[in-house]
Amino acid sequence: MDKDNCFNDISDKTWDNFVFAHPKGNIFQTMALCRVYEETKNYSPIPVAVIDSQSQKIQGVLIGVIIREISGFLGDFSARSIIHGGPLVVSDSKKDITTELIQKYDSLVCRSALYTEIRNMFDIKEQLNPIDYYTHKDHLNFLINLKQPEEKLWSQIHKSRRKNINRAEKYNVIVEEMTNPEKIPIFYKLLLETYSNVKIPLADISLFKSAFQHLVPMGYAKFFLARQGDNYIGARAVLNYKDRIYDWYAGAAVNSLSFYPNECLVWHILKWGIKNNYSIFDFGGAGEPDKPYGPREFKRRFGGELVNYGRNVHNYSINKIRVAKFGFKIYQKLSL
Numbered sequence: 563m564d565k566d567n568c569f570n571d572i573s574d575k576t577w578d579n580f581v582f583a584h585p586k587g588n589i590f591q592t593m594a595l596c597r598v599y600e601e602t603k604n605y606s607p608i609p610v611a612v613i614d615s616q617s618q619k620i621q622g623v624l625i626g627v628i629i630r631e632i633s634g635f636l637g638d639f640s641a642r643s644i645i646h647g648g649p650l651v652v653s654d655s656k657k658d659i660t661t662e663l664i665q666k667y668d669s670l671v672c673r674s675a676l677y678t679e680i681r682n683m684f685d686i687k688e689q690l691n692p693i694d695y696y697t698h699k700d701h702l703n704f705l706i707n708l709k710q711p712e713e714k715l716w717s718q719i720h721k722s723r724r725k726n727i728n729r730a731e732k733y734n735v736i737v738e739e740m741t742n743p744e745k746i747p748i749f750y751k752l753l754l755e756t757y758s759n760v761k762i763p764l765a766d767i768s769l770f771k772s773a774f775q776h777l778v779p780m781g782y783a784k785f786f787l788a789r790q791g792d793n794y795i796g797a798r799a800v801l802n803y804k805d806r807i808y809d810w811y812a813g814a815a816v817n818s819l820s821f822y823p824n825e826c827l828v829w830h831i832l833k834w835g836i837k838n839n840y841s842i843f844d845f846g847g848a849g850e851p852d853k854p855y856g857p858r859e860f861k862r863r864f865g866g867e868l869v870n871y872g873r874n875v876h877n878y879s880i881n882k883i884r885v886a887k888f889g890f891k892i893y894q895k896l897s898l
Contacts, residue, residue, distance in 0.1 A: 572611055572620065580620045581650060582804070586684050589803035590646030591625050594782055598773050603766035604630040606674070608643070610667045612659050622651035622659040624667055628675050629765075640763070643675035647683040657692045664693050672878045682871040683844070696874040702848040702858065704866035708807075708835045715832060718865035723825060730826035733790060737830040740785035743774050749785060752797040753813035770799070770811075777801070786830065788814070788823035796823025800831055805841035807831065828864060 574593040581587040589595055599607035606628040612621045626645040649663040671678060680696065690696065706715070716724065740749060750767045757764040770785075777783035782803060788796030795818035801808040814823045835843055845866060849855025862868070 572613070576620070577609075577611070577623060580623060584650045586647070586650060586686075587804065588647035588683055588806070589782060589801045589808060590683075591623060591648045591650055592782075592803070593625075594777060594780060595801075596625050598769065598776055599627050601772040602769040605765075605769065608667060608670050610663055610670070612662055620652075621656065622649055622663050624649035624663040626667055626671065626678065628671055639676070641675045643671045643678040645678060645680045647681070651689070654686075654689050657689065660689055661692050664696075668876065668878075676879060677875055677877045680874040681847070682873060685871055687872070690874055693874070696876045699873050699875060700851050700870055701873045702851055703869050703871065704845040704848055704861045704864070705869055706832065706843040706845070706864060706866035708832065708840045708843055710836075712833055712836050715836065715865070719829075720863035720865065723863040726822040726825045727829045730788075730822040733821045735788055735790050735795070735821050735823060735826050737786055737788050737827055740774070740787055743771065745787065746770055746774060746785075748794050749787060749797045749799075752787075752794065752815060753811055755816060756813035759816055765811075773799070783810075784831075784834075786827055788827050790818065790821055790823075793818070795821060796827050798824075798827040798831065802840070805839075807835050807840050807843045809844060809846040824860070832864075 574597070577593045581591050593609070596607045596609055599605045608626050608628065610624045610626075612623075613619065614621055624645065625648060626643050628641055628643050630641045645667070649660055651659045651663070668678065678696075680690070681701075687698065690698075708715070719727075740746075746767065750770055754764055773783050774785060778785070783799065783801050785799045786797070787794050788798075793815075796812075796814040798812045799810045801810050809828075812824065812827070832843055843866070845861045845864075848858040848861050848868075851870070
């Protein structure tokens with residue numbers, strides 16, 4: 563079979579049809595999200611495909627994105643390449659196609675990013691075995707089963723978490739779905755407060771403006787706000803695709819954490835997922851098993867299944883990564 567790795571002749575519809583039909587197809591490998599990345603400041607999406615030159619059928623696709631989360635002089639030392647949920651190949655046995663996709667992608671990003679990290683959403687160790695220059699790392703996640711009655715899911719949530727959800731209700735915390743793009747600055751401010759508090763760079767507001775404009779009308783994204791009276795105290799965005807809900811971004815007002823906006827937002831989304839026939843809520847990662855990670859305990863207490871699909875990493879320049887780590891420490895010290 564003759565193959566070609568040019569993707570310019572593949573329409574968005576053809577690409578997304580391939581992803582949708584794939585058993586491991588996910589929102590992060592769609593051109594719909596790729597177009598959002600194109601409109602995001604400091605994001606550079608890289609789509610790669612392998613097609614059969616005779617039949618012109620897609621044999622595999624891969625979308626990654628180069629992210630520069632720090633502006634200014636540190637920008638060049640914050641560039642990292644992330645692949646979520648890919649590559650997607652017609653058959654797991656077609657390891658040559660997997661290899662071709664990864665090698666082509668590497669050739670496109672190696673001079674622009676410090677490293678590439680493949681964030682696995684399924685167990686694809688066997689599929690990635692030939693890519694031996696990528697190092698596998700353990701990385702946890704929680705998956706919550708939504709194909710069960712609400713009452714049963716409630717019983718699986720840790721007692722302390724249930725108490726906090728009930729307390730939020732007593733404090734008159736209300737969750738509302740965002741339908742007006744004018745509230746994006748409010749949403750973003752809550753995210754920024756959380757990310758600044760833990761000194762982690764946050765994506766530019768253009769990511770959320772573009773996602774709201776393009777993905778929300780398609781049913782691929784939802785934005786939620788938690789409100790107490792006239793004050794917005796919590797925010798959460800999820801991505802929706804096929805039968806899965808992907809936890810995407812979250813934030814809360816630090817001085818309002820005692821009203822439990824994070825807990826009530828997650829519970830609201832879980833209930834919404836059950837009512838709308840979703841199967842899985844993907845918590846979006848729970849850190850490395852041998853390293854402390856605060857959000858892991860928060861997620862664990864919602865009673866999901868703990869999985870370890872891991873991540874695969876390839877460093878393009880060890881020396882630049884050392885400089886990047888030093889630069890990131892400076893950024894953290896300078897952050898408010």
